[in-house]
Amino acid sequence: MNCEAYQALLTSCLDREPTPEEAAQLSAHEAECPECRALRESLELLPDRLAGLREDVPPMPADLHQRWTLMLEEKPMENKQTRKPARRRQLAGILAAAAALVFIVGGTLMTRDDLPSRTKTNAASKESAGVTVSNASSYGNGVYASSARGYEAPAEAMVMDDYDTAAFYEEDMEAEEAAAFDADDDGGAAEERETKLIRNVSLTIVSRDFDNSLESLKNLAEGGWISYSSVTAGSNGLRTAWLTLRIPAEAVDAYLSGTEALGRITRMEETTRDVTDSYYDTASRLESQKALLARYQQLVAQAEDMSDLLVLENAMSEAQRQIDSYTASLRSTDSKVRYATVEISLREEKEQERLQTTELSLGERIGAAISVGWTALADFLEDALVFLVAALPFLILAGAVIACAVIVQRRRKARKAKEEKAE
Amino acid sequence: MTEDLLRRARAGDSRSFEMLVTTHEQTVWRVCWQMLGNSEDAADALQQTMLRAWQGIGSFRGEATLGTWLYRIAVSVCLDALRRRKARPQVSMDQLREEDGFDPPSREAGPEQALEQKEDREAVREALNSLSDEQRVPLTLFAVDQRPYEEIAELLSLPVGTVKSRISRGRMQLAKILRENGNYPGAAASKRVKGGPIHEL
Incomplete structure (x- = not known):
């Protein structure tokens, strides 16, 4: 039995009693290999030495108790929080969605008069009207x-x-x-x-x-x-x-x-x-x-x-x-x-x-309201689509800038990690 | 009385919660420090443990003792911390410990013997810290904190067999490192080779 086999067997016997056969094999190798004998001695002493590390723990910082009790008061328990990074990511997601929504809705509303609308006014009729009411x-x-x-x-x-x-x-x-x-x-x-x-x-x-x-x-x-x-x-x-x-x-x-x-x-x-x-x-x-x-x-x-x-x-x-x-x-x-x-x-x-000033029944009013709401939504979505198409060049530009930033950031991180490794 | 405190803690009374868990504070501190190896991280982990316990006190059913429950939370918090540490490589455990500047006074025996004990512990700690987290964590829980295999398996969500083999391999690795550094109980510390830990024979 060589040292390698001996060590593998010894390892497997660490969490159980060796069979008589295994015990005999181990002691046979130990008899001829002082190195492995010393290793076994070291292993046997290990539990006590590791247990000694219990004494090694420094005392708790004096203010720690106060710190965590204060923290509890600040954070009521209703507020069931998952792990912080996940929460932050979730928050970031919500914020991003909100920003996108504001961008699309705001952008559409602000530009719908400037972007091509469904009804086209030609220059001649504009002149005859004198002024266009926006x-x-x-x-x-x-x-x-x-x-x-x-x-x-x-x-x-x-x-x-x-x-x-x-x-x-x-x-x-x-x-x-x-x-x-x-x-x-x-x-x-x-x-x-x-x-x-x-x-x-x-x-x-x-x-x-x-x-x-x-x-x-x-x-x-x-x-x-x-x-x-x-x-x-x-x-x-x-x-x-x-x-x-x-x-x-x-x-x-x-x-x-x-x-x-x-x-x-x-x-x-x-x-x-x-x-x-x-x-x-x-x-x-x-x-x-x-x-x-x-x-x-x-x-x-x-x-x-x-x-x-x-x-x-x-x-x-x-x-x-x-x-x-x-x-x-x-x-x-x-x-x-x-x-x-x-x-x-x-x-x-x-x-x-x-x-329209004549009286309408509730049903008619509801019907009219539905059609008004629906038309408004359809109009808005149409305008939003037009807006997004108009905003596309800007979006592409922004995307490119962000992509560059991310790449640079990653590279920097990688370089840093490399440097640390090198150190 | 404990029942009463528990009821009030569940109702949102942080003072009652504090009275309940303060008896286990030292245990939590120990496990956090053992697992993370420095006071700063251990303090963060302890705070996080208490916070999680507070926010989860409603789900504490009293099946385990409160101490066991807190211990579990602490281990889970520390595992998260270790995972994060792995995700963004920082300074090594040894560096952290050196920065910590902790020099535990020995309570036993004469100054010479105390010094020897201290030297030995440092050597063991250093060797232990050179193990991978995969081996170090179960080994620490097993040999330092004296937890049974089954509990460690549960804490780490691993099969008992895996825990056993990791601990055994960790022990063997540790013994080899200590042998290689020429360090064994009673040997003069000066014999120890200073420098990076040796992983392979």
């Missing part, structure tokens, strides 16, 4: 916001109005002084005051007979004028007209009652601003500037040297500038007082749309 559903209260481009001109005019008022109010203090000053010259001014009201009306009319209604709206504005007009077509083919009319103040009520016959009025807002005080303040300032100018003109006649003339010249041109500005302001206010501003959005409606 979202057909934004009628009603949202009209001004969604049609900002189409409404630029009147919006600007309204801003101007506000400036004028602000200027009037800012100068209130000075105006009071001026008025007091004027009162000495011209005591009876206050009695001539006439109330100045600026009226603004804004309304939405829904009509089935769009063309005739639009024509009538324009024609009714007799004595006034149309300051802005545009017609836009929504993606559903229905048109909306935007009109800004200036109607003589005394004719506004008649005009408005005339519009009632043209369709349903779904919205009407009216504001009336009293500008009497600021109007007469401006008027009295104008008067005082005119008086000042007349006084300067007298002085010019009496002026003796050049420097006096120059000073007077400057003062006069400043007074003239003020007079011009006050005159313009009064004229503009006069116009606004005399002619009220009426903004109308005329919306076309289809025959069916009218019918």
Whole structure:
């Protein structure tokens, strides 16, 4: 029996009693091989030596008990956690899915108007419509916001109005002084005051007979004028007209009652601003500037040297500038007082749309809801598909970048492992 | 009283749980340290064991004693830790132990004998750590912690035969390493060849 066979036999006998035959074989080899005899001695001593390692364990860190008891309080037992890496992976999976969902839904919603849609609008029809309204559903209260481009001109005019008022109010203090000053010259001014009201009306009319209604709206504005007009077509083919009319103040009520016959009025807002005080303040300032100018003109006649003339010249041109500005302001206010501003959005409606206002049974409503929901989903999925195709180049790029990063990371790891091994 | 504590622990009272398991804390600490070989990893494993026990106290049926149950959890936590250690190769067990800086004082006998004992334990520990986890873990549980084969088989989810053969082969391997290093009880430590462990004869 050689050493190898001896060791194999001895190993197999470690967890059981050797048979008498095996025992004899083992001792026969031991008798002739001191190396194996020493190995056996070493093996026999081993259990005690290993058991001695029990003493070898260092004491538990002093704060460990506190550490784990605190941890229990932080983590209530309901929270049954599986192994950490698995949980993290699961979390990462959920996050990735959420990100993908946000990407697809968000991306589709944000780009669905820019990407090719099912209905194609050609350039010619776009021009004729003047402006395309981006979202057909934004009628009603949202009209001004969604049609900002189409409404630029009147919006600007309204801003101007506000400036004028602000200027009037800012100068209130000075105006009071001026008025007091004027009162000495011209005591009876206050009695001539006439109330100045600026009226603004804004309304939405829904009509089935769009063309005739639009024509009538324009024609009714007799004595006034149309300051802005545009017609836009929504993606559903229905048109909306935007009109800004200036109607003589005394004719506004008649005009408005005339519009009632043209369709349903779904919205009407009216504001009336009293500008009497600021109007007469401006008027009295104008008067005082005119008086000042007349006084300067007298002085010019009496002026003796050049420097006096120059000073007077400057003062006069400043007074003239003020007079011009006050005159313009009064004229503009006069116009606004005399002619009220009426903004109308005329919306076309289809025959069916009218019918929809008749009562529907619950079944019909549910049926309609299902079809609406289904169509919306189908539309969305279609848009999402288009979006994904559009996003494909970016996705491919991102995929390539990520793949590169992963490869680099792996290589680095492998190199590190190699280096460690080498060490 | 234990029943009462157990009921309250299951109801979510961490204080009761603490009172129940603290008596077994040292046992858990020992097995964690024996299996992982350094205080830092052992402390992590102990915390993890307590956490798992806490979260699983509802499933503790009282079939085994609480001590056995905790011991099982501890071994399973340590096996996970060893698997992770294998997955990302780090420093070896010996290095970890050296960093640990532990120098256990001996409670018995005179200083000379104490030194000899200490030297011997270190030699055995070093040899043990040079074994593969596959052999080292069952051997540690068997010979250091004195657990029966059947329990080790259950703890490691292995057939008893496999456990037995791994332990036997581990013992043989260990004896060879110790012989080769010229180290046996009573031999002067200076005889030991310093350097990497020798795996083959």
